[in-house]
Amino acid sequence: MTILQVENITKSYGKELVLNNISFNIPYPKIVALVGPNGSGKTSLLNIITNLLKPDSGNIQILGRPNTDPNIFYETSFMQDNSVLYEYLTGYDHLQFIADVQNLSKEQILKTSQLVGNDGYLHKKVKNYSLGMKQHLLLAMAILNKPKLLILDEPLNGLDPTSAIRVRELIIQLHKEGTTILISSHNLGEIDRITSNIIFIKSGQIIEEDLAEFEQVTYYLSVSNQQHAIKILKEQQIPVILENDRLKIWIDEKSLQTVISVLLNQGISIKDIEKKITGSEERYQQIFGKKDEEDESFEI
Numbered sequence: 001m002t003i004l005q006v007e008n009i010t011k012s013y014g015k016e017l018v019l020n021n022i023s024f025n026i027p028y029p030k031i032v033a034l035v036g037p038n039g040s041g042k043t044s045l046l047n048i049i050t051n052l053l054k055p056d057s058g059n060i061q062i063l064g065r066p067n068t069d070p071n072i073f074y075e076t077s078f079m080q081d082n083s084v085l086y087e088y089l090t091g092y093d094h095l096q097f098i099a100d101v102q103n104l105s106k107e108q109i110l111k112t113s114q115l116v117g118n119d120g121y122l123h124k125k126v127k128n129y130s131l132g133m134k135q136h137l138l139l140a141m142a143i144l145n146k147p148k149l150l151i152l153d154e155p156l157n158g159l160d161p162t163s164a165i166r167v168r169e170l171i172i173q174l175h176k177e178g179t180t181i182l183i184s185s186h187n188l189g190e191i192d193r194i195t196s197n198i199i200f201i202k203s204g205q206i207i208e209e210d211l212a213e214f215e216q217v218t219y220y221l222s223v224s225n226q227q228h229a230i231k232i233l234k235e236q237q238i239p240v241i242l243e244n245d246r247l248k249i250w251i252d253e254k255s256l257q258t259v260i261s262v263l264l265n266q267g268i269s270i271k272d273i274e275k276k277i278t279g280s281e282e283r284y285q286q287i288f289g290k291k292d293e294e295d296e297s298f299e300i
């Protein structure tokens, strides 16, 4: 049974088309990251998947049922941003509310809190929480029901490195236990450590990739006549930029020999070649270009 099926989702706010006929499928438990610049429609898409927002057209199926079926929320969870928290309630109050609605035990609350690491301040009011403490509570709320599908919107926001590592390990552990995780994040360094399955979202459309199967690597070449080399490679439609006095080229391994031959034939000498496996950061740069690389929200 398919875990999540997103079919032809389109959404506009007024005249602004935010999601343009988005489709993808998660057929078996895996971790999938949703990556894109600010305002690319990630949160809108997650809200549509969880039926908090209606699309203009399209369908969502979760675990073989339409996302409008209230019963799927016993098996699906959505970690939203901290605006869903109540300042004058404690962390425990929030968890107890979910436990009551979903018929979960007090033991489950304590076990989950220990797992997430928020058991030490469970009885403090949320108004006294730091951003990281709020993130921990939101995560505990989301995994309390041991969901089959867990949707996380920017779960690493505001976390110090130790907390981020803990959340990352928790996500990997949940996946090993059979949970499918759809995670939106700007933190590409963390995403690389969690998964190679990435859905890049650009101009309301998606580019879906498994970077592990994506045989592209980045090569850094030190060459004799850089500007001439760049001109030659661009003529060959090879994506190349100058970075730190070296040519940065995105090609698959087989094409490297061609690049070397082309350059040598034009009298350009190659002093050094360094190979780097493409991670989500490099792929992001290829898809979204330099402009978004300078975006402050683009953390690595």
Ligand SMILES: Nc1ncnc2c1ncn2[C@@H]1O[C@H](COP(=O)(O)OP(=O)(O)OP(=O)(O)O)[C@@H](O)[C@H]1O
Residues within 6 Å of the ligand: 013, 018, 036, 037, 038, 039, 040, 041, 042, 043, 044, 045
């Ligand atoms: N309720 C709304 N009314 C009007 N426009 C909206 C609304 N919600 C989002 N938008 C617009 O839709 C676009 C996509 O927003 P969305 O929050 O889905 O993107 P995002 O990828 O999650 O962004 P970020 O990474 O900054 O959180 C943005 O241009 C935003 O201004």
